[in-house]
Amino acid sequence: xxxxxxxxxxxxxxxxxxxxxxxxxxxxxxxxxxxxxxxxxxxxxxxxxxxxxxxxxxxxxxxxxxxxxxxxxxxxxxxxxxxxxxxxxxxxxxxxxxxxxxxxxxxxxxxxxxxxxxxxxxxxxxxxxxxxxxxxxxxxxxxxxxxxxxxxxxxxxxxxxxxxxxxxxxxxxxxxxxxxxxxxxxxxxxxxxxxxxxxxxxxxxxxxxxxxxxxxxxxxxxxxxxxxxxxxxxxxxxxxxxxxxxxxxxxxxxxxxxxxxxxxxxxxxxxxxxxxxxxxxxxxxxxxxxxxxxxxxxxxxxxxxxxxxxxxxxxxxxxxxxxxxxxxxxxxxxxxxxxxxxxxxxxxxxxxxxxxxxxxxxxxxxxxxxxxxxxxxxxxxxxxxxxxxxxxxxxxxxxxxxxxxxxxxxxxxxxxxxxxxxxxxxxxxxxxxxxxxxxxxxxxxxxxxxxxxxxxxxxxxxxxxxxxxxxxxxxxxxxxxxxxxxxxxxxxxxxxxxxxxxxxxxxxxxxxxxxxxxxxxxxxxxxxxxxxxxxxxxxxxxxxxxxxxxxxxxxxxxxxxxxxxxxxxxxxxxxxxxxxxxxxxxxxxx
Amino acid sequence: xxxxxxxxxxxxxxxxxxxxxxxxxxxxxxxxxxxxxxxxxxxxxxxxxxxxxxxxxxxxxxxxxxxxxxxxxxxxxxxxxxxxxxxxxxxxxxxxxxxxxxxxxxxxxxxxxxxxxxxxxxxxxxxxxxxxxxxxxxxxxxxxxxxxxxxxxxxxxxxxxxxxxxxxxxxxxxxxxxxxxxxxxxxxxxxxxxxxxxxxxxxxxx
Numbered sequence: 040x041x042x043x044x045x046x047x048x049x050x051x052x053x054x055x056x057x058x059x060x061x062x063x064x065x066x067x068x069x070x071x072x073x074x075x076x077x078x079x080x081x082x083x084x085x086x087x088x089x090x091x092x093x094x095x096x097x098x099x100x101x102x103x104x105x106x107x108x109x110x111x112x113x114x115x116x117x118x119x120x121x122x123x124x125x126x127x128x129x130x131x132x133x134x135x136x137x138x139x140x141x142x143x144x145x146x147x148x149x150x151x152x153x154x155x156x157x158x159x160x161x162x163x164x165x166x167x168x169x170x171x172x173x174x175x176x177x178x179x180x181x182x183x184x185x186x187x188x189x190x191x192x193x194x195x196x197x198x199x200x201x202x203x204x205x206x207x208x209x210x211x212x213x214x215x216x217x218x219x220x221x222x223x224x225x226x227x228x229x230x231x232x233x234x235x236x237x238x239x240x241x242x243x244x245x246x247x248x249x250x251x252x253x254x255x256x257x258x259x260x261x262x263x264x265x266x267x268x269x270x271x272x273x274x275x276x277x278x279x280x281x282x283x284x285x286x287x288x289x290x291x292x293x294x295x296x297x298x299x300x301x302x303x304x305x306x307x308x309x310x311x312x313x314x315x316x317x318x319x320x321x322x323x324x325x326x327x328x329x330x331x332x333x334x335x336x337x338x339x340x341x342x343x344x345x346x347x348x349x350x351x352x353x354x355x356x357x358x359x360x361x362x363x364x365x366x367x368x369x370x371x372x373x374x375x376x377x378x379x380x381x382x383x384x385x386x387x388x389x390x391x392x393x394x395x396x397x398x399x400x401x402x403x404x405x406x407x408x409x410x411x412x413x414x415x416x417x418x419x420x421x422x423x424x425x426x427x428x429x430x431x432x433x434x435x436x437x438x439x440x441x442x443x444x445x446x447x448x449x450x451x452x453x454x455x456x457x458x459x460x461x462x463x464x465x466x467x468x469x470x471x472x473x474x475x476x477x478x479x480x481x482x483x484x485x486x487x488x489x490x491x492x493x494x495x496x497x498x499x500x501x502x503x504x505x506x507x508x509x510x511x512x513x514x515x516x517x518x519x520x521x522x523x524x525x526x527x528x529x530x531x532x533x534x535x536x537x538x539x540x541x542x543x544x545x546x547x548x549x550x551x552x553x554x555x556x557x558x559x560x561x562x563x564x565x566x567x568x569x570x571x572x573x574x575x576x577x578x579x580x581x582x583x584x585x586x587x588x589x590x591x592x593x594x595x596x597x598x599x600x601x602x603x604x605x606x607x608x609x610x611x612x613x614x615x616x617x618x619x620x621x622x623x624x625x626x627x628x629x
Numbered sequence: 630x631x632x633x634x635x636x637x638x639x640x641x642x643x644x645x646x647x648x649x650x651x652x653x654x655x656x657x658x659x660x661x662x663x664x665x666x667x668x669x670x671x672x673x674x675x676x677x678x679x680x681x682x683x684x685x686x687x688x689x690x691x692x693x694x695x696x697x698x699x700x701x702x703x704x705x706x707x708x709x710x711x712x713x714x715x716x717x718x719x720x721x722x723x724x725x726x727x728x729x730x731x732x733x734x735x736x737x738x739x740x741x742x743x744x745x746x747x748x749x750x751x752x753x754x755x756x757x758x759x760x761x762x763x764x765x766x767x768x769x770x771x772x773x774x775x776x777x778x779x780x781x782x783x784x785x786x787x788x789x790x791x792x793x794x795x796x797x798x799x800x801x802x803x804x805x806x807x808x809x810x811x812x813x814x815x816x817x818x819x820x821x822x823x824x825x826x827x828x829x830x831x832x833x834x835x
Contacts, residue, residue, distance in 0.1 A: 213737055
């Protein structure tokens, strides 16, 4: 590797040839401010259109200031990152940006988390001398995401996420100059576009241009209605990240405090989506074994590989893009929906509450879950199995609003019966976790032997596509894993072409899995943070005495008392779903 | 300009506006009805889903194939398609997006970036007023305004009967004839607002 030396702010730094000035500077602790630039280095995700010009620096011998994020360092280069010329240029750029930006920071959903706000504060901007026309655009509200394009600064991070990382292709920069916006094709509503609601655009948006639909007021209303029994379920990834919103070190597990907070917020029963994750494993694992056995006995009509179906962003993606393969995913509902279905049948009966008087709230790291719980097939006579889905961020907001000192809360336990879970349910939040959980159960059900080593290291990690062969007592099971929808597309194209030799594929829409979900606290490009969240879940799994879903006593009881057997008649009715061809919906509508 | 208006003198040819200092405003506005009563086809209203004929879809696919369905050839493909069909409505863009395996949003992004591409059908006689520097300083804007007034449509729009559409362009290389107007391929030189009616009349019975 060829190395070069350059001088940045009088410090000499040696870097590999091809390194940008920005990265060279960061190597020696000089943090040049950026806005459009974005990186999640471990995921190989990078946005550098060189558009915002916040990161300009002065290079000796060069007439114009250079954007450091896209300018390669060269041998002997002398760079100044903060002289008066550079600072004035940056200030002018920020002022020009703000001159075409609403001044409603006080009421903006992104206030406190806005990168434009942070930069304006950093530069001490006190006045905007540029007065003139402001670009305006209609607000677009979908079931999960709100687009308020007046706040867009055209950094195009969302476009990069939507097109390169997710290959969803819902967003693109359209029009020109002052009128340019990021929008779906033909400027249709997001709801009518092929958007999967994965929320990755929201998670990288530096301003309040893309935010989630906030349902906390609906939840508050339900909680203050004495006729309603309001119960809550929390997804695995929430406990791994919620603490960040309260200033805790990333990687701090806050399961106990979260339960305590929810109880203080007034939820009658605090349950765990992990319970439903265990239930998902029972159904999905049984379905996988069923398909495998049929395949092994020579049934050529059986569809393999089986794809996981827990992730609503992923479900939307294949309904839009792989509608010819709708019979391949597992028919098992996602844990959120399984929970809702069981809560409003089995549990409602148990406590003698009518379905319509029960409100099921879910706390999710995800924005697509908001859409998922509104899907028609998950309603009974118009009453949804899950009424409202809040993101991790909304929950944090909700807790702060209720004067709860989160850090001072004791650790409390989930309620029973829908609060008990195995370690397998916990790791659902990590990429590879669902299939690992499924393997633990499927192995024992298939072989009848005890699985001694429950940690499947081969299935873990952060590579976008991973594969492993698991020995099921002589039967080699080929497992594929993808996170990020671009990676999913690669595996699915193989399946479509008949070139896939996997028996089962786990797919999660978001990079890192649910821990990197669109509803999680903003990571601001810190991929270390995602790894720390992942380790929280693996640690929690290790700490559990129960590590396999089928050993969860409340799951066993649920089947004995109510469901009968996995993939049985009642299960099919309550816990399985079907998928819809949405390929034609990607089109303009009246 | 308008906020300085003090009095309105009604005259036969419209309203003459006088500034505070008494100087006459060069521009003469006319409140009379447009000559041709065409309602304009607004961009926003073109949302009715078109049904493309099999023949047209095949034509578009053929053009894409000509460029090996190469995503990098999108601009060339759009040029050819517009040349062949006259315009690039959403449905056409969807066919192209599908053939090139890119998103419709991407195709739409390119179509809306370049002013040459149009999503609404051009008129049978597309009128282009040159607003390049030479034409502009010789009064192209007044000529353009007169076209707008007479046709009752705005820039980038097409009359409902599909006869005329109005756009502007930058320089056709005939600056000596400024201001220049193109109707289809025909070039009109030294056009004044007064001459607009005569130009339109020539196509009235066609």
